[in-house]
Amino acid sequence: MSDFSVPSSASRPLVPNLPSRLLLWGIRRQEQRKKKQAARNAATVNAKTNQQSQPLEQGMLAQQQHFLRVLRKAMDTPSFPQILSALPLRRVVRLRVPGAAGPLDARLYIPRGHVRGAVLYLHGGGFVHCGLNSHHGICCRLARASGAAVLLPDYRLAPEHPFPAAVEDGHAVLRWLARASARYWGGQVAVAGDSAGGNLAAVLAQAGRAGQCPNPVLQLLYYPSLYGRNALPSQQTYAEGYFLSRRSMEWYAAQYIRRDEDWTHPRFVPGLATDLHGLAQAVIVTAECDPMRDEGHAYAQALKRAGVPVLYRCYRGTLHAFLNFYALMPHGKAALRLGGRALRKAFAGRV
Numbered sequence: 001m002s003d004f005s006v007p008s009s010a011s012r013p014l015v016p017n018l019p020s021r022l023l024l025w026g027i028r029r030q031e032q033r034k035k036k037q038a039a040r041n042a043a044t045v046n047a048k049t050n051q052q053s054q055p056l057e058q059g060m061l062a063q064q065q066h067f068l069r070v071l072r073k074a075m076d077t078p079s080f081p082q083i084l085s086a087l088p089l090r091r092v093v094r095l096r097v098p099g100a101a102g103p104l105d106a107r108l109y110i111p112r113g114h115v116r117g118a119v120l121y122l123h124g125g126g127f128v129h130c131g132l133n134s135h136h137g138i139c140c141r142l143a144r145a146s147g148a149a150v151l152l153p154d155y156r157l158a159p160e161h162p163f164p165a166a167v168e169d170g171h172a173v174l175r176w177l178a179r180a181s182a183r184y185w186g187g188q189v190a191v192a193g194d195s196a197g198g199n200l201a202a203v204l205a206q207a208g209r210a211g212q213c214p215n216p217v218l219q220l221l222y223y224p225s226l227y228g229r230n231a232l233p234s235q236q237t238y239a240e241g242y243f244l245s246r247r248s249m250e251w252y253a254a255q256y257i258r259r260d261e262d263w264t265h266p267r268f269v270p271g272l273a274t275d276l277h278g279l280a281q282a283v284i285v286t287a288e289c290d291p292m293r294d295e296g297h298a299y300a301q302a303l304k305r306a307g308v309p310v311l312y313r314c315y316r317g318t319l320h321a322f323l324n325f326y327a328l329m330p331h332g333k334a335a336l337r338l339g340g341r342a343l344r345k346a347f348a349g350r351v
Contacts, residue, residue, distance in 0.1 A: 012237070013237050013238060013242075013289070014289055014316075014317070015289075016242070016289045017316065017317025017331075019328055019331075020318055020319045020322070020329070022328075023319065023325060023329075024241070024242070027243065068128075068159075071128070072128075072129045072157075075134060076130055076132070076133045076134045077133060077134060078133050078137055079325055079327050079328075080137045082133070085136055085137040085141070086136075086140055088111075088112070089109055089110060089111055089112065090111060090112045091108075091109075092107055092109055092136075092140070093107065093108040093110065094106075094107055095107075095108055097153055097172075097173050097176050097177075098172050098173070098176050099153070099155065099156065099168075099169040099172050100165070100168035100169050100172045101156070101161075101165070104153050104154050104155060104156075104169060106152060107132050107136065107139070107151075107152045108150070108151050108152075109140055109142075109150040109151075111143045111144050111146075111148070111149075112144075113147060115147065115149055115184070116148060116186050116344075116347045116348070117146075117148040117149070117181065117185055117186055117190065117217070117343065117346075118148055118150075118151065118178075118185050119143075119146065119149070119150045119190045119191070119192050119220075119343060120151050120153075120170070120174050120177050120189065120191050120201075121135070121139050121150050122153070122166075122170060122198075122201055123193065123194065123196075124195030124196045124197045124222075124321065125196060125197075126195070126196050126248070126249075126252030126255070126256070127163075127166055127196045127256040128158050129157065132154050135152055137327070138194070138323050138326070139152045141326065141333070141340070142192070142336055142339060142340055142343075144340070145336055145339070145340020145343075146341075146343035146347075147340075147343075147344050148190070148343055148344070148347055149185050151177050153170075155169040155170065156169055158255040158256040159255040162255070162257065162258045163257050163258070163265070163267075164262075164265075166196075167200060170191075170200045170201075171204065171213045174189065174191065174204055174216075175214060177189055186347070189216050189217070190217055190280075190346060191205055191208075191216045191218075191219050191280075192219070192221070192222075192339065193220075193221065193222065194221075194223060194224075194321070195223055195224065196256075198222055198223065198226070199225045199226060199268070199270065201221055202219060202221055202224055202270040202299070203266075205219040205282075206266070206273060207267075209278050209279050215280065217280060218280055218281050218342060218346040219279070219282045219283070220282075220283045220339045220343065221282065221296065221299075222285045222339070223285065223286050223292050223293070223296060223321070224284070224292070224296055224299070225249075225292055225295060226269065226271035226296070226299050227272065227298070228253070228263055228268060228269035228271075229253075229263055230271075232295055233294055234290065234291055234292065234293040234295075235292075235294070237291075238290060238291040239291060242290065242291070243320050244290065244291055244321065245291070246291050249291060270299075271298065271302070276306035276308060277306045277307060278308075279306070280308075281308060281310070282299075282303050282310045282311070283310075283313075283338065283339055283342045284296045284300045284303075284310065284311070284313075285312075286312075286314045287320050287321075288314055288315060288316050288318055289317065290318070290319060290320040296312070297312065297314065300312035311338075313335070313338060316331075317331075318331050318332075322335070323335060323336065
């Protein structure tokens with residue numbers, strides 16, 4: 001299965017579509033307000049630090065911790081009312097699932113009708129932020145479109161829990177979900193994720209083929225990060241001004257990766273795997289105006305050369321993380337329907 005939409009230019013930036021331009025305008029306005037607020041917050045933190053006569057290192061640590069708290073609070077907010085998102089579903093269950101280092105909070109999305117298969121959805125956020133609230137609506141729509149149960153775990157985040165904590169949590173949760181699926185939904189599982197979560201989903205698909213965890217029937221990767229430090233052309237083309245910047249990509253990676261040898265570890269750069277034969281069929285979605293665009297496209301081509309069935313779709317004029325803004329962006333809804341249909345076919349045993 002192949003549906004390749006090759007970006008028309010690797011060197012000339014393309015114009016985002018109207019919803020994306022409106023989003024960028026809103027983001028710029030919000031960034032201006034945040035900069036003013038951050039300056040006031042930094043002054044407050046510095047004043048407290050000086051009053052307490054803390055060493056410089058402790059003062060910097062306090063500022064970093066404050067920055068992370070503010071960032072995570074801002075980024076783990078739903079783009080659409082959660083109650084309304086869940087209305088089409090039978091149930092949304094809050095539960096605790098086994099992680100690699102202890103129980104993790106999670107949400108299980110159960111669609112109406114006959115449920116077939118289970119999907120482990122790993123949220124994006126650069127391994128640093130986002131969580132159960134930011135990706136609630138995405139999982140609601142994916143469960144409805146696929147007819148499968150969707151599990152969204154709150155895996156451990158960097159920098160407190162650097163690589164490979166998120167991968168290890170993914171392994172543990174996938175094993176739990178496979179057992180639950182065998183009991184309730186027919187036994188089959190799939191992996192899905194966006195951005196950093198797409199990285200984790202691709203890593204789990206390779207681990208499943210190797211027998212290290214349950215082997216998924218499908219890997220659904222939305223604008224995934226797959227090639228680590230390998231700078232593909234789109235990273236330069238859309239380095240600044242398109243929601244996700246190359247500088248922020250480097251910052252996220254630096255929070256997650258602490259040892260030099262891990263920059264090339266296969267559990268961080270699945271795109272560099274030398275053997276892709278026998279992997280689960282893939283659906284890879286990219287955004288046209290995204291520094292990560294070429295990563296998903298390159299991986300789709302590599303999988304295709306290895307004989308893996310691939311459906312690739314690049315949505316014109318979209319930005320990184322456009323799924324999170326599906327309420328305002330028709331392409332976000334379309335991408336979720338595309339993934340849902342592919343999951344439904346995979347669980348029905350059709351390629």
